[in-house]
Amino acid sequence: MSEQVLEIRTPFHEFEVGFNVIIDLITPGTRVLDLGCGSGTLLARLRDEKDVEGCGVELDQEKVIRCTERGIRVMTLDLDHGLEGFPDLSYEYVVLSRTLQQIINPERLVREMLRVGSKSIIAFPNFANWKIALRYLLTGRTPIVKTFPHPWFNSPDIHRVTISDFRHFIDDIGGKIEKEIFITKDTPGTNIFWPNGRAEWGCFQISAQ
């Protein structure tokens, strides 16, 4: 049986609302480091819409080449090896979108992000969403849903992280949450009722304290 080829991250067109949220957070004319930048779609938009000086980090060769072809500065690096080599506070923003749940050691990477960027923006799927939780509870099996689209035994999403988890985690590592945006049914909101149970995606802007 041939192994299924996984689409590693939620495709861009399915996360457009998320990208809009991230773009809204970023001040024009700043430097942005996009970790797991894919084909450079976010950085191309940031360059065109916000005059951002961007740099992407990506491991997939085809996507790295796409970035280069689009004139996006890119580096072939494995995020699981951290951000060694990037000087302290060398970017205004470090972005990690749709990737946190796939990093072997998120603590190390997020600490590195706080070191390298003045602000970090992290967007990730929320496993505590009530539909997922309910299915988990009723069927007793790891649900396969839009935000976690792969079966547990063959999935790049090695962490089933929740909004609540993330808040505690940032607190534990001494970071500061500056902004929280929750996406439910393709609609972003900052002050929604019961985000941990209702949000499909969380998008946090954090900084070192």
Add this chain to the structure above:
Amino acid sequence: MDQIGVVETQYLQFDGLRLESGGYLGPLTVAYETYGKFNDKRDNAVLVLHALSGDAHAAGLDENGRTGWWDGMIGPGKGIDTNKYFVICSNCLGGCKGTTGPTSINPDTGGAYGRSFPLITIGDMVNVQAMLVEKLGISKLHTVIGGSMGGMQALDWACRYGDRLKSAVVIAATARLSPQGIAFNWVGRNAIRSDPVIPLNQSDSTSSDRKSGRGLAVARMIGHITYLSEETMQAKFGRKRTLRDMDGTTYSLGENEGFGGEFEIESYLQHKGSSFMERFDEDSYIIITKAIDYFDLVRQCGDMVTAVENITAKMFIISFTSDWLYPTSMSMAIVRALQAAKKHVSFVEVDLPYGHDSFLVPQGMPTLTRIVRGFLKGV
């Protein structure tokens, strides 16, 4: 025009050059070729830098119909598009393809320099290229690009002439050769030195019969092993035997040159060695490998970050996953220094199986073309 066609190598004369060692070398001839046309602002020039055994003939055909060493990359519509860029490639200082080197006439003696040719550095080669670029009326190059030794030169260019280039592409190179690399070069030079046919005293070193020496061929064979990967050797040759198989009781030590080896890999190396012997000069080989061995930006500047301090060019560092002679870790050392110095740097590790030669083999060209074309456009 969709092909470059036949290109003629051109020559320029210079008074001479103050070498980094302190000596003076002159007069100087530089052999070069150009492809494409200048634009009105003369800011579309791309300087291509060859590796150890390369020459000025990078693209198109020479008068004998021989294709240039990077013809897959340079030409109309190719990675370095000659419809857009004015491309220059010159034979490096110390070479044997038209630029002043050991085979050139020493004005003091009236004979060829031979082994008395002074020790030169990568920096000397770069200084000669800079003289050529200036003479061609270019105040700022669009890009300097090269692989292996050419990549060392591209890096040196960016450090040395910060304001004279907009970007540099450093392919399969290093800021300092590894002891492993030095070791292979040493063995190569030893093969040349040990060759009994070669007279070792300088006055005789240019006599024509020394060309029958096979030391240079052995050096080239060693080189070729280091340019390939285990995977390519396996795929290309495996354990296949040539048709001239041995009978099981006799064997060849490579002593019969026309005969070749038993295994296909042996015949391949034999062929590479023999053809190199015909087209290259052993003193050039010695002088150029010494320059490669000595190249060390860390030693030159104290540390890597200081070495890259004056760089203003956009830097693009490329390595290959299968290159064990100039491995990714060496490219990473350059990248890290550029990052620490807050320079504009891109880095791509290209997944190709062809070893150090990945930037030269036709199979790698489609991937490399997309990368180089994309970068040049974005400069």
